[in-house]
Structures are given as structure tokens and as C-alpha cells.
Amino acid sequence: MPYINIKVTKEGVTPKQKAELxxxxxxxxxxxxxxxPATTFVIIDEVETDNWGVAGETTTARRLRGH
Amino acid sequence: MPYINIKVTKEGVTPKQKAELxxxxxxxxxxxxxxxPATTFVIIDEVETDNWGVAGETTTARRLRGH
Amino acid sequence: MPYINIKVTKEGVTPKQKAELxxxxxxxxxxxxxxxPATTFVIIDEVETDNWGVAGETTTARRLRGH
Amino acid sequence: MPYINIKVTKEGVTPKQKAELxxxxxxxxxxxxxxxPATTFVIIDEVETDNWGVAGETTTARRLRGH
Amino acid sequence: MPYINIKVTKEGVTPKQKAELxxxxxxxxxxxxxxxPATTFVIIDEVETDNWGVAGETTTARRLRGH
Amino acid sequence: MPYINIKVTKEGVTPKQKAELxxxxxxxxxxxxxxxPATTFVIIDEVETDNWGVAGETTTARRLRGH
Known part of the structure; x- marks a missing residue:
């Protein structure tokens, strides 16, 4: 009965990629x-780049610098 | 001080149903x-059917087959 | 296919109470x-009182004051 | 490698406030x-007031009463 | 910067299996x-069978019936 | 009514440090x-180093290499 949660930034993940994940x-x-597998759940959360921080700054800011 | 998180697929849950949950x-x-109750939190997350998988496929695909 | 997560402080919740939840x-x-119900998951997390804070202090500290 | 998740109601949090959080x-x-800090993640979830309950009622209802 | 959380029942998952997950x-x-991969986190939560319910009953009860 | 969840590896976090977090x-x-603050929750999860992965390997393995 596993439960798997995958969080990624919301940057154009396609339905096909979601199905692959x-x-x-x-x-x-x-x-x-x-x-x-019948009792295995997978939930994908797409997070706005303003709402995901790494190293103390938003992903929006990191993307502007080319990360 | 309980914290309760309810995740369901985003398929037309009404404000009345949310209040009941x-x-x-x-x-x-x-x-x-x-x-x-004063320090009991309930948070409802509504998840797109493309983003919720069961048995290795998306709920979108399952719905198309009548599940 | 709901997923429900209930977090409470670890203060002697019995197996019978867990089954009722x-x-x-x-x-x-x-x-x-x-x-x-066949594809409804409920997961209970019991959290040490040192690890759960309300109003800026640990539940351990609150319990000592009679909360 | 900490992971920090901040959930707040979706009530106009600005990009500047997100960056400060x-x-x-x-x-x-x-x-x-x-x-x-290089491996510290912070994820902010903004939750609709209909989807966040305290004391058995939605935040939407609480806001209407001036809370 | 993905974050992946895998929740399974606490039933003897070995360090080798964790590394494979x-x-x-x-x-x-x-x-x-x-x-x-350098900024991809994976967190595994092992949940006691008393604390994980499916179909309205604990996994402990299900295991006793051979599930 | 914020809810804040802080996940760190279980490596000797003291009660004093938890109170500070x-x-x-x-x-x-x-x-x-x-x-x-009265309705602000903070929950700290301490995760075994075998159960937390970065860059595709467990923190246990990383610590052995001096990370």
C-alpha cells in the first residue's frame, strides 16, 4: 500500500511525463x-517557482540567473 | 492539536461538502x-486527475475506462 | 481514492483509538x-511533544503549564 | 538538508513576502x-480558505464573522 | 529540485531496499x-501497521486475515 | 493559521534546538x-539517515564519505 508524493516545480510538466512518473x-x-500496484498511490504536486526556495532564494530568482 | 489533511481528486467537490469534511x-x-476543536486544523487538497495515480496509471486514464 | 493523514501528539493513543480514527x-x-472505501488510505502520525509547537512553544512546555 | 513546508491560507501573499519566508x-x-543552505528546500503551499478548517468550520466562514 | 516522499508500512524494509528506492x-x-540529481531529495517514511488504514481498517487487522 | 513542517535528519537535535526552531x-x-501565533503549528520530523536520500544515495552513505 505505498503512497508516493512527488513535488516538482510547475514548469510545463506534460500529461505524458506525469503518466511516466x-x-x-x-x-x-x-x-x-x-x-x-493496485493499492499504490502516486500524487504529483506542481509548485509555483515563487513558492519553492533553495539556498534561501526563490526558484524564480534562480531561474533568472540561469539556474 | 490535531492536524488532518484530506487529499481527494479535483472533481467538483462543493463548498458544502468541504464544510462537511x-x-x-x-x-x-x-x-x-x-x-x-479550537486547535484542530483540517486542510483539504484537491489534486488534478492527471496528477493522481493508482495502480500505475493516472486517474484521468482510469476515468476514461469507467472507473 | 482519498488519502487522509491525521497528525496528533504521541501521548498514549491506543490501538483501539487508532482503529476508530x-x-x-x-x-x-x-x-x-x-x-x-477500498481505495481510501488513512495514515496516523504520532508526533513527540517536543516536536510539536503551538504559539511558539513546544507542547512539552505547554503540558507543564497545564495545557 | 532540511526540508521546510509552510502552509498558509491563500489570501494575497506577495512574491516579496514569499521570498522573505x-x-x-x-x-x-x-x-x-x-x-x-545549498541543500535546504522551502516549499510554500497556499490553501484556499474554503479548504482550510479550524475549530470545525472553514476559514471562509470564519472570515465572514471577522476572524 | 524534486522532493519525493515514499510512505510504506514498517515491515522490515532493509537498508539495501531503502538505498534502491x-x-x-x-x-x-x-x-x-x-x-x-544533486538537488533531488527522497524521504522514506515507515508507518506502523496500526497507524495505516485501508478500507476502514488497520493494516494490522488486514495482515491477520492474510492480506 | 499557518502550519509549518520542518524535516531534518535525526542526528542529535536537542530539545533546546527544537524549541528554537x-x-x-x-x-x-x-x-x-x-x-x-496562537493558531500557528510547527511540527518537526526527524528522519533516519538511512531514510533520507540526496543525489541518489542515502545520507548514511554520504556521512561515511564526510559530507
């Missing part, structure tokens, strides 16, 4: 822990 | 654990 | 949102 | 725990 | 989203 | 957002 994360816990 | 979850911890 | 929270989303 | 939370773990 | 989840976001 | 995080949202 969900499939890949589910496969991972099935392969490593022998879990039942 | 908040009231019901608060009542639950008051009844079972004798907690003080 | 799980049953009650599941019933709530079934009743209010007509969700399928 | 990110800077301040990062400084806090650097000062108190001597952590490396 | 961390490596696999990191590889996933690198492959699908071209993220930088 | 709780006080500091509460002060931050009071100062930046003018929030009421």
Missing part, C-alpha cells in the same frame, strides 16, 4: 518491495 | 481522542 | 463524497 | 542547526 | 524530467 | 504575514 514510481515499489 | 474530521478527533 | 475518517469520505 | 526559514535552520 | 526514485525524475 | 518559525510567519 506514476508508472515508474509504481514499478519501483513493486520491484524493490514486492508491493501490490 | 472539515466538521466531520474535527468531530472525529474530538470524539475519539477528546481533543480541543 | 481509521474507520471514522473512511466513513466520512464515503458519506460526504461517495468515495470507494 | 524562504530566506527566513533557511536562515533559521542554518543558525539553529548549522545546516548547509 | 532512493536511487530508483532519483533516476526516475532525472530520466523523465531531466532534473538535477 | 519552533519559536523562530512562529516568529517568522508573525513578522512576515502578521499571522496569529
Amino acid at each position: 506514476i508508472q515508474g514510481a509504481t514499478d519501483l515499489v513493486v520491484k524493490v518491495l514486492n508491493k501490490d | 472539515i466538521q466531520g474530521a474535527t468531530d472525529l478527533v474530538v470524539k475519539v481522542l477528546n481533543k480541543d | 481509521i474507520q471514522g475518517a473512511t466513513d466520512l469520505v464515503v458519506k460526504v463524497l461517495n468515495k470507494d | 524562504i530566506q527566513g526559514a533557511t536562515d533559521l535552520v542554518v543558525k539553529v542547526l548549522n545546516k548547509d | 532512493i536511487q530508483g526514485a532519483t533516476d526516475l525524475v532525472v530520466k523523465v524530467l531531466n532534473k538535477d | 519552533i519559536q523562530g518559525a512562529t516568529d517568522l510567519v508573525v513578522k512576515v504575514l502578521n499571522k496569529d
Whole structure:
């Protein structure tokens, strides 16, 4: 019954990429822990770059500097 | 001082239903654990069906198949 | 497919109370949102009183003052 | 490598305030725990007032009463 | 800068399995989203079976029935 | 009514440091957002080094290499 939460910045993640993340994360816990995929949840949170900080500054500011 | 987080797919949850979830979850911890409602938080997250996976596929895909 | 997370301080919650929280929270989303209980997860986190703060102080300190 | 998540109601938090929260939370773990800011994440979640409950009612309802 | 949280029941996950989950989840976001592994966090939470409910009952109760 | 969650590796954080994190995080949202400290929660999660990964490996492995 794993629960997997993936948080990434909201920068154009496509429906196809989301489906790949969900499939890949589910496969991972099935392969490593022998879990039942039927009760494996994957939730993707997309976070605005203003709302995600690293090293004390927003991702918006980091992107402006080329990070 | 409980904190309760309810995650559901974003599929038309109404303000009335949200108020019922908040009231019901608060009542639950008051009844079972004798907690003080004044310091009980309930946060509801509504997740896009593309972003919630079960059994390795998105809820969007599952809905298309009638789940 | 709801996911419900209940965080409370670690102060002697019994297995029976945990089972009541799980049953009650599941019933709530079934009743209010007509969700399928088979894919409803409830996770209870018990947090040490040193690790939970309200109003700027630890719950340990609050308990010492009779809160 | 701290991870800090700040949840507040979505009521007009400005980009400048978000940057101050990110800077301040990062400084806090650097000062108190001597952590490396380069691997310190801060994520801010803004929650609709309909989706945040206190004392068994939504923040929307509380705001209407002047809270 | 992805953040990935994997929650599983606390039922003997080995250090080797944890390392595989961390490596696999990191590889996933690198492959699908071209993220930088250096700022990819993976946090594994192991949850007691009394504290994880599915279908309205604890995992402890489910395990006793052979699930 | 902010909710702040601070996750750090479980490596000897003292009760005094926890109290400082709780006080500091509460002060931050009071100062930046003018929030009421009485309904500000801070929860600290301490995560085993085997359960926290960065750059695809566990913190346990990183510590062995001097990180």
C-alpha cells in the first residue's frame, strides 16, 4: 500500500511525463518491495517557482540567473 | 492539536461538502481522542486527475475506462 | 481514492483509538463524497511533544503549564 | 538538508513576502542547526480558505464573522 | 529540485531496499524530467501497521486475515 | 493559521534546538504575514539517515564519505 508524493516545480510538466512518473514510481515499489500496484498511490504536486526556495532564494530568482 | 489533511481528486467537490469534511474530521478527533476543536486544523487538497495515480496509471486514464 | 493523514501528539493513543480514527475518517469520505472505501488510505502520525509547537512553544512546555 | 513546508491560507501573499519566508526559514535552520543552505528546500503551499478548517468550520466562514 | 516522499508500512524494509528506492526514485525524475540529481531529495517514511488504514481498517487487522 | 513542517535528519537535535526552531518559525510567519501565533503549528520530523536520500544515495552513505 505505498503512497508516493512527488513535488516538482510547475514548469510545463506534460500529461505524458506525469503518466511516466506514476508508472515508474509504481514499478519501483513493486520491484524493490514486492508491493501490490493496485493499492499504490502516486500524487504529483506542481509548485509555483515563487513558492519553492533553495539556498534561501526563490526558484524564480534562480531561474533568472540561469539556474 | 490535531492536524488532518484530506487529499481527494479535483472533481467538483462543493463548498458544502468541504464544510462537511472539515466538521466531520474535527468531530472525529474530538470524539475519539477528546481533543480541543479550537486547535484542530483540517486542510483539504484537491489534486488534478492527471496528477493522481493508482495502480500505475493516472486517474484521468482510469476515468476514461469507467472507473 | 482519498488519502487522509491525521497528525496528533504521541501521548498514549491506543490501538483501539487508532482503529476508530481509521474507520471514522473512511466513513466520512464515503458519506460526504461517495468515495470507494477500498481505495481510501488513512495514515496516523504520532508526533513527540517536543516536536510539536503551538504559539511558539513546544507542547512539552505547554503540558507543564497545564495545557 | 532540511526540508521546510509552510502552509498558509491563500489570501494575497506577495512574491516579496514569499521570498522573505524562504530566506527566513533557511536562515533559521542554518543558525539553529548549522545546516548547509545549498541543500535546504522551502516549499510554500497556499490553501484556499474554503479548504482550510479550524475549530470545525472553514476559514471562509470564519472570515465572514471577522476572524 | 524534486522532493519525493515514499510512505510504506514498517515491515522490515532493509537498508539495501531503502538505498534502491532512493536511487530508483532519483533516476526516475532525472530520466523523465531531466532534473538535477544533486538537488533531488527522497524521504522514506515507515508507518506502523496500526497507524495505516485501508478500507476502514488497520493494516494490522488486514495482515491477520492474510492480506 | 499557518502550519509549518520542518524535516531534518535525526542526528542529535536537542530539545533546546527544537524549541528554537519552533519559536523562530512562529516568529517568522508573525513578522512576515502578521499571522496569529496562537493558531500557528510547527511540527518537526526527524528522519533516519538511512531514510533520507540526496543525489541518489542515502545520507548514511554520504556521512561515511564526510559530507
